[in-house]
Amino acid sequence: xxxxxxxxxYSTPLTIVSWNIAEAAPSFAAPSLSRRAQDAPRLIRECxxxxxxxxxxxIIALQESPSPSFGTTIFEEQGYVSAGGTTLSxxxxxxxxxxxxxxxxxxxxxxxxxxxxxxxxxxxxxxxTISVSSSHLAPFKHGAGTRLRQxxxxxxxxxxxxxxxxxxxxxxxxxxxxxxxENILGIDAWKAAGSNHRSKFTWxxxxxxYHEDGFSFRARFD
Numbered sequence: 001x002x003x004x005x006x007x008x009x010y011s012t013p014l015t016i017v018s019w020n021i022a023e024a025a026p027s028f029a030a031p032s033l034s035r036r037a038q039d040a041p042r043l044i045r046e047c048x049x050x051x052x053x054x055x056x057x058x059i060i061a062l063q064e065s066p067s068p069s070f071g072t073t074i075f076e077e078q079g080y081v082s083a084g085g086t087t088l089s090x091x092x093x094x095x096x097x098x099x100x101x102x103x104x105x106x107x108x109x110x111x112x113x114x115x116x117x118x119x120x121x122x123x124x125x126x127x128x129t130i131s132v133s134s135s136h137l138a139p140f141k142h143g144a145g146t147r148l149r150q151x152x153x154x155x156x157x158x159x160x161x162x163x164x165x166x167x168x169x170x171x172x173x174x175x176x177x178x179x180x181x182e183n184i185l186g187i188d189a190w191k192a193a194g195s196n197h198r199s200k201f202t203w204x205x206x207x208x209x210y211h212e213d214g215f216s217f218r219a220r221f222d
Contacts, residue, residue, distance in 0.1 A: 014124075017048050018061035018134065018168040020202075023092045024070065028209035041074045049078065058099050061134035061168035064092030071095040084108050084118030089136035094118050094169070096134040109133075111157055115150055117169070121161040131158035135169035144177050151184045170202075172221050190220075 021044055026036035036043075049056040056078060062071050068086040070093070081103035084096040096118045098106060109119040109131060119133035133154060138146040151171070158165045167185055182188055190199065201218045209216075 014059070015057040016059045016061070016166065016168065017051055017057040018063075018170075019044075019048065020063040020136070020170040021065060021092075022210060023064050023066040025066075025210075029207070041070075045074045045078070048075075056099075058102055059132060059166075059168075060095075060097040061132075062093075062095040062097070063089065063134065063136040063170040065095050066092060068093050068095075071097050083122075084120045084134065087111075087113070087116060087118050089116035090139055091136070094134050094136050096120060096132065096168075098122070109157060109161055112153060115153060117150075117154055119154075119158055128164065129162040130164040130166060131162040132166045133158060133168060135167065135171065137169070137171045137173075139172050141174060143172065144174065147171060147173060147177065148180055148184070151181055155184055170221070175220065 024037075024040040024044060026033050026040060030036035048060060051057065060071070060075065060080060065071055065086070071080075071086070072082045072095075075097055079100050080097040081100055082095055083098040083103050083106045085108055086093045086095045088094075094116055098120070102122055102124075105123040106120045109121055111117050111119055111133075115135070116137065117133050117135035119131060122130050122132060124130065135150075135154060137143075137150050151167075154167060155165065158167070165186075171181070173181055178188070190196075200220050202221050203217070203219045205214055206216045206218060
């Protein structure tokens with residue numbers, strides 16, 4: 001999960017959480033798979049809401065949701081709206097949720113159906129316009145060329161609505177792709193925040209046993 005605070009027109013920063021929730025599937029390290037699967041929606045909600053100090057993040061980007069309505073179902077009572085619609089990726093659904101006050105000033109951005117991204121244009125209270133997207137780009141090492149093209153198309157699509165862009169999601173990038181992707185998309189929020197090693201890894205199958213017989217390693221894919 002990635003959490004970020006961005007200076008905005010609010011008295012406090014605009015807070016954002018992006019998380020690939022792995023279809024809400026329990027880790028094989030969990031003491032009880034059935035109990036953890038049952039508790040997963042609540043745990044995901046509590047973790048996301050607790051990651052932003054105060055009243056929860058302004059924007060929630062989800063990847064690998066188990067169903068199109070998953071995000072709306074677990075966050076609706078907390079005042080969130082699925083603003084860009086949901087779309088199916090190579091694994092699970094992509095969603096973009098906004099607090100209602102932001103959603104009222106937003107409109108969906110039309111994207112290519114093969115992009116596995118959802119996006120919207122938001123007008124902030126000070127009339128600043130931003131484009132925000134949640135994406136789940138092509139997987140695996142050999143998908144680098146496809147990811148590069150997807151990033152270029154995504155930026156071009158969002159820029160038509162605003163030059164102020166926030167691109168969120170699971171980009172499946174390898175470290176060798178950093179320079180090429182940053183040349184297209186701009187600032188990497190993790191690097192801009194100081195490259196804290198404690199929050200570096202987006203994949204940790206040493207702690208979280210995603211696959212029962214999988215290889216255990218740590219990496220930063222996005």
